[in-house]
Every structure is written in C-alpha cells, then in structure tokens.
Amino acid sequence: MLIDGHNRVVDYLRVSVTERCNFRCQYCMPEKPFSWVPKENLLSYENLFKFIKVSIDEGVKKVRITGGEPLLREGLDAFIKMIYDYKNDIDLALTTNGYLLPKVAQKLKDAGLKRVNISLDTLKPDVAQKIAQKDVLNKVLEGIETASKVGLKVKINCVPMKGINDGELVDILEFCKDRGYTVRFIEFMENHHAKDSAKGLNSEEIQKIIASKYNFKPVKRDGSSPSQNFKLNDGYEFGIIEPHKADFCSDCNRIRLTAEGFLIPCLYFEDALSIKKAVESDDIEKAVEILKKVLKNKPEKNKWSEDSDGETSARAFYKTGG
Numbered sequence: 001m002l003i004d005g006h007n008r009v010v011d012y013l014r015v016s017v018t019e020r021c022n023f024r025c026q027y028c029m030p031e032k033p034f035s036w037v038p039k040e041n042l043l044s045y046e047n048l049f050k051f052i053k054v055s056i057d058e059g060v061k062k063v064r065i066t067g068g069e070p071l072l073r074e075g076l077d078a079f080i081k082m083i084y085d086y087k088n089d090i091d092l093a094l095t096t097n098g099y100l101l102p103k104v105a106q107k108l109k110d111a112g113l114k115r116v117n118i119s120l121d122t123l124k125p126d127v128a129q130k131i132a133q134k135d136v137l138n139k140v141l142e143g144i145e146t147a148s149k150v151g152l153k154v155k156i157n158c159v160p161m162k163g164i165n166d167g168e169l170v171d172i173l174e175f176c177k178d179r180g181y182t183v184r185f186i187e188f189m190e191n192h193h194a195k196d197s198a199k200g201l202n203s204e205e206i207q208k209i210i211a212s213k214y215n216f217k218p219v220k221r222d223g224s225s226p227s228q229n230f231k232l233n234d235g236y237e238f239g240i241i242e243p244h245k246a247d248f249c250s251d252c253n254r255i256r257l258t259a260e261g262f263l264i265p266c267l268y269f270e271d272a273l274s275i276k277k278a279v280e281s282d283d284i285e286k287a288v289e290i291l292k293k294v295l296k297n298k299p300e301k302n303k304w305s306e307d308s309d310g311e312t313s314a315r316a317f318y319k320t321g322g
C-alpha cells in the first residue's frame with residue numbers, strides 16, 4: 001500500500017501521454033504560440049508501462065490516461081491493452097476532449113478501457129469555438145455518442161466560466177441527465193497559462209444556478225474521486241469538483257506521471273522528480289525509491305483554497321494532465 005507523508009492512501013495514478021493538444025482552451029493553454037517539448041524527450045509506452053506496473057504492484061488501483069490530448073498519441077490502444085493485460089480489474093479510464101473519439105472509441109474499448117471522461121463546456125457551436133479556439137462541437141458530440149454506444153461509461157467534465165457558458169449549466173446538466181452521463185462541473189483553477197480574462201464560477205455559484213430549476217442534496221463523498229456529488233429528486237447525480245474548498249485535499253489519493261517521466265505530487269505545485277533514467281535503465285528499485293520520496297513529500301493541500309487567498313498556480317494543466 002502507498003501512503004503519503006500525511007497518512008493518505010495513494011491508489012490513483014494519472015498518466016499524461018502527451019502535452020500536445022488539438023484545442024487551445026482558454027482556461028488551460030496560453031494565448032501566444034509556444035513550442036512543444038520534442039517528441040524524443042517523451043517516455044516510450046514501454047517505459048511508461050514499467051512505471052505503471054510498479055505502481056500497481058505497490059497498490060495503485062486506478063489508472064487514468066490523460067494529456068494534453070491523449071488521443072493525439074499514436075498507439076494508445078496498444079498501451080491500454082498492456083495495462084489491461086497486466087491487471088484487468090484496474091479501474092482503467094481516459095480523460096479526453098472527445099474530438100478524435102469517433103474514430104477510436106471502439107478500438108479503445110476492445111483494448112480494455114472501461115470509462116471515459118469527456119470535456120464538454122457548452123452546447124453552442126460558437127461558444128465552443130470561442131473556448132477551444134477551433135470549431136469543435138459537432139465532433140465532440142459525435143465522440144461522446146460513439147463512446148457511449150461502444151459501451152464505455154461516460155462522464156462529462158465542464159468548467160463553468162463567467163460570461164461564457166454560465167447561462168448553459170442547466171442545459172448541460174439536462175443533456176447529460178437525458179443520456180445517462182454523470183456531469184461534473186469543475187471550479188476553474190487559476191493558473192499562469194490560462195487566458196488572463198478567464199474567470200470561473202465557484203461551487204456555490206454553480207449550485208445556485210442548478211437550484212433555479214432543481215432541488216438536490218449532497219451525497220456522501222466517495223473517497224476515490226475528487227467530485228462532491230449531489231442527488232436530484234429523481235435520483236440523477238451530478239458532481240462539482242471544488243478545489244477551492246478548504247478540505248478538498250484531505251482525502252487526496254492521486255499522483256501524476258507526465259509524458260516526460262516527471263512524477264508530480266500535486267496538481268498545484270511545480271515540484272516533481274523524474275523517473276525517466278530509472279525506467280530507461282530498468283532500475284525498478286530506483287523507480288520505487290523515487291515514488292516513495294515523492295509520496296513522502298506530497299503537499300498537504302493546494303493554495304487555491306479559500307484560506308489561501310485564492311493563489312495562482314504556475315503548473316500547466318496541459319502538461320500535468322489535469
């Protein structure tokens with residue numbers, strides 16, 4: 001079992017397979033052009049897998065593939081199959097913007113993927129264009145439908161932004177409710193890479209909007225997910241991810257591995273240690289040593305919280321994988 005320096009059990013590994021992305025979401029990517037890390041700096045799937053195996057052996061029960069946009073990296077289905085074949089009862093999930101899902105959803109399902117969380121911030125094509133800085137909505141909707149059709153369990157992620165999509169939260173909830181997808185509204189996390197004008201809604205503001213049409217009650221939080229869920233009278237559950245809440249991090253069970261091999265203890269902070277050399281030289285003992293060191297130094301909590309004056313993080317979500 002993996003335990004961090006604050007006595008929290010860590011059993012959830014998020015693996016980013018690329019920082020590259022085909023979208024430029026206002027809340028995630030810088031506006032100005034920038035260069036990507038060269039492909040040769042990335043860990044091969046084989047080397048990422050070596051670390052995933054070690055983590056599973058040490059107690060990880062949930063592996064999520066993310067990015068950048070993970071579907072941009074070729075051979076993802078074979079990578080998923082490696083993980084599935086190693087331990088098929090792992091909660092094996094993917095987070096994606098959905099744009100490329102129509103082409104690959106079936107292959108991913110066949111490889112052993114169980115669930116997919118897809119970002120959908122709006123149901124309006126012009127707003128989607130404004131957020132992602134590309135005409136994306138039809139492909140994303142098609143991706144969501146295909147994923148569901150091939151039998152993947154679908155959750156929708158939506159980042160409510162002031163003056164952008166805050167008028168659509170009930171519509172997005174109903175879109176998901178009608179189709180049996182869980183929607184989670186994510187509080188915008190202030191970071192240096194987002195567009196300066198990006199302003200998010202907090203959990204209370206989101207709840208107030210949903211309460212204009214529905215009654216709901218909080219559900220006891222399931223420790224394996226960062227989401228606080230709420231139940232409508234008809235039983236449908238939606239979630240809010242509330243990183244600004246003072247106790248959000250108290251049951252944090254996650255660590256993150258980037259495509260370049262950095263092991264990141266917390267989404268907020270810049271600290272990281274590289275496991276690249278260790279896995280490339282097959283030094284598994286060293287990889288475990290680095291993993292334990294990162295866990296020992298995992299911060300207690302982020303600094304977005306209410307009690308930290310809502311500070312801004314320098315860590316890029318597209319590099320970390322969210």
Ligand SMILES: Nc1nc2c(ncn2[C@@H]2O[C@H](COP(=O)(O)OP(=O)(O)OP(=O)(O)O)[C@@H](O)[C@H]2O)c(=O)[nH]1
Pocket residue numbers: 064066093095117155157186189224225226227241243252254267302321322
């Ligand atoms: N601050 C913070 N935000 C997180 C954390 N985990 C997830 N989030 C936020 O929630 C977003 C959506 O997460 P997903 O990639 O869908 O993964 P998940 O919420 O763990 O998924 P489930 O396993 O389905 O609950 C992330 O991109 C982050 O914005 C976390 O540990 N800390």
Ligand SMILES: C[S@@+](CC[C@H](N)C(=O)[O-])C[C@H]1O[C@@H](n2cnc3c(N)ncnc32)[C@H](O)[C@@H]1O
Pocket residue numbers: 021027028066067068069070095096097117118119157158159186187188189190191194317318321322
């Ligand atoms: C970094 S993306 C990577 C996976 C994929 N490209 C996608 O968009 O789903 C993962 C998640 O991070 C969320 N995200 C990105 N920047 C964020 C921010 N500043 N605050 C809150 N959530 C953010 C996105 O909405 C998305 O759900």
Ligand code: SF4
Pocket residue numbers: 021022023024025028029067068069097119317318
């Ligand atoms: S949120 Fe996802 S889709 Fe949007 S820019 Fe970031 S990595 Fe790309």
Ligand code: SF4
Pocket residue numbers: 243248249252253254265266267268299300301302
């Ligand atoms: S902000 Fe850091 S400590 Fe808090 S839940 Fe996220 S990764 Fe864990």
